[in-house]
Amino acid sequence: MAVGSTAMCDSFKVDILSGGMNFNTTNRALSANTQDVFKIALYTSSATISNTTTAYTATGEVAAGGGYATGGLATNSTWSITQVPVSTGTPTTTAYINFANASWTSATFSADGALIYNSSNSNRTVCVLNFGGTKTVSSGTFTIQMPTAGTGSSIIQIA
Numbered sequence: 001m002a003v004g005s006t007a008m009c010d011s012f013k014v015d016i017l018s019g020g021m022n023f024n025t026t027n028r029a030l031s032a033n034t035q036d037v038f039k040i041a042l043y044t045s046s047a048t049i050s051n052t053t054t055a056y057t058a059t060g061e062v063a064a065g066g067g068y069a070t071g072g073l074a075t076n077s078t079w080s081i082t083q084v085p086v087s088t089g090t091p092t093t094t095a096y097i098n099f100a101n102a103s104w105t106s107a108t109f110s111a112d113g114a115l116i117y118n119s120s121n122s123n124r125t126v127c128v129l130n131f132g133g134t135k136t137v138s139s140g141t142f143t144i145q146m147p148t149a150g151t152g153s154s155i156i157q158i159a
Contacts, residue, residue, distance in 0.1 A: 010051050
């Protein structure tokens with residue numbers, strides 16, 4: 001049991017091609033231009049999540065309390081999608097999405113990784129983040145610092 005390597009989930013690749021994920025509020029392909037709600041949940045070393053995980057699971061999730069709520073943070077809370085899909089780079093052939101940092105305040109817990117998932121679409125997974133070991137916070141702020149938006153650095157990118 002462990003948090004798998006940081007990776008885009010296999011099922012996400014199918015979901016984006018079938019229109020199951022809406023990161024943009026101006027998606028002309030959908031009848032409702034409402035951005036889906038994406039969440040980020042934290043996991044301990046007892047979790048079994050990886051690129052093959054297809055939906056959010058509470059198994060192995062950080063216990064509720066100590067500044068953490070089951071299910072994690074929603075994109076309308078203290079973290080968000082900071083950039084809708086764009087295409088940049090040289091040449092401009094890579095599209096990417098960027099997330100803002102996620103923070104839990106007044107926190108006391110340990111986590112080994114996270115799962116970003118779409119709570120608007122049956123809790124379907126987007127990606128797994130591996131922290132490279134157990135990270136602990138005690139009566140402080142636990143922050144996941146997301147990479148700088150751009151070609152070669154964003155968590156979600158299609159080249």
